[in-house]
Amino acid sequence: LVASIRQVSSDIAHDLKTPIQRVAVVLDQVMNKTTLTEGQEELLSKAIGETERIVQTFQSLLQLAQIEGGAVRDRLHSVDLAEISRDIVDFLEVEAEERGFALSLRIQPDAATCVRGDRHLLSQLIGNLVQNALTHVPQGGPVVVGVTRTGGETILTVSDNGPGIPESERSKVLQRLYRLDQSRTTEGNGLGLSLVSAISDLHGARLTLEDNKPGLTVRIAFPATEPA
Ligand SMILES: Nc1ncnc2c1ncn2[C@@H]1O[C@H](COP(=O)(O)OP(=O)(O)O)[C@@H](O)[C@H]1O
Numbered sequence: 001l002v003a004s005i006r007q008v009s010s011d012i013a014h015d016l017k018t019p020i021q022r023v024a025v026v027l028d029q030v031m032n033k034t035t036l037t038e039g040q041e042e043l044l045s046k047a048i049g050e051t052e053r054i055v056q057t058f059q060s061l062l063q064l065a066q067i068e069g070g071a072v073r074d075r076l077h078s079v080d081l082a083e084i085s086r087d088i089v090d091f092l093e094v095e096a097e098e099r100g101f102a103l104s105l106r107i108q109p110d111a112a113t114c115v116r117g118d119r120h121l122l123s124q125l126i127g128n129l130v131q132n133a134l135t136h137v138p139q140g141g142p143v144v145v146g147v148t149r150t151g152g153e154t155i156l157t158v159s160d161n162g163p164g165i166p167e168s169e170r171s172k173v174l175q176r177l178y179r180l181d182q183s184r185t186t187e188g189n190g191l192g193l194s195l196v197s198a199i200s201d202l203h204g205a206r207l208t209l210e211d212n213k214p215g216l217t218v219r220i221a222f223p224a225t226e227p228a
């Protein structure tokens with residue numbers, strides 16, 4: 001049943017993505033090629049925003065189906081998790097600061113931090129986790145991306161000091177489209193952690209959600225490989 005629901009959701013996403021994108025193009029034309037009152041323009045930009053969010057959701061559902069399909073597995077090669085983390089932290093640092101967060105990186109010195117992976121998907125995984133901290137921690141604060149090596153595994157952690165996720169909800173938030181009640185009004189579609197979980201599975205890694213006392217620590221343990 002779960003498999004068939006998944007299939008249906010990706011079929012729907014696939015079939016509806018193109019028509020929705022056409023609607024977006026038409027709305028854009030109305031916005032740019034006609035004269036509108038301020039009130040009309042305001043309503044129209046709401047509609048444009050909504051269609052963008054729908055397209056984004058469909059894109060994430062399709063990407064999820066693609067990752068779960070496993071075809072990417074043949075593309076994995078040795079990549080340095082520390083280097084990927086550094087790049088994504090550099091990229092998100094300014095946005096984090098603007099939103100009241102101190103984003104930092106903690107890399108264990110002299111540790112072997114290479115894993116068999118896909119650079120693009122791993123950047124997305126780390127990016128989703130950092131974005132979650134920026135979105136779901138209302139008061140700002142420190143966000144730490146860590147890379148360490150223990151017992152032959154390369155461990156990636158992303159930690160914040162926010163409200164965390166209650167233990168009873170931890171497996172549910174990994175399901176697609178599931179969001180905590182407290183997050184109903186924040187931006188998002190409930191697919192970020194589903195993607196993180198799918199990417200983690202693709203890499204043969206183990207994902208756990210832990211209590212950072214206070215806050216959330218997402219911990220992902222990758223089977224280690226030697227650098228290529
Ligand atoms: N760092 C975090 N702190 C507290 N709650 C979180 C955090 N990350 C995720 N969550 C909760 O898990 C839910 C699912 O996360 P996600 O799949 O990324 O969806 P989205 O961010 O689009 O809501 C979020 O809606 C939020 O309720």
Ligand SMILES: [Mg+2]
Pocket residue numbers: 128131132188190191192193
């Ligand atoms: Mg998210």
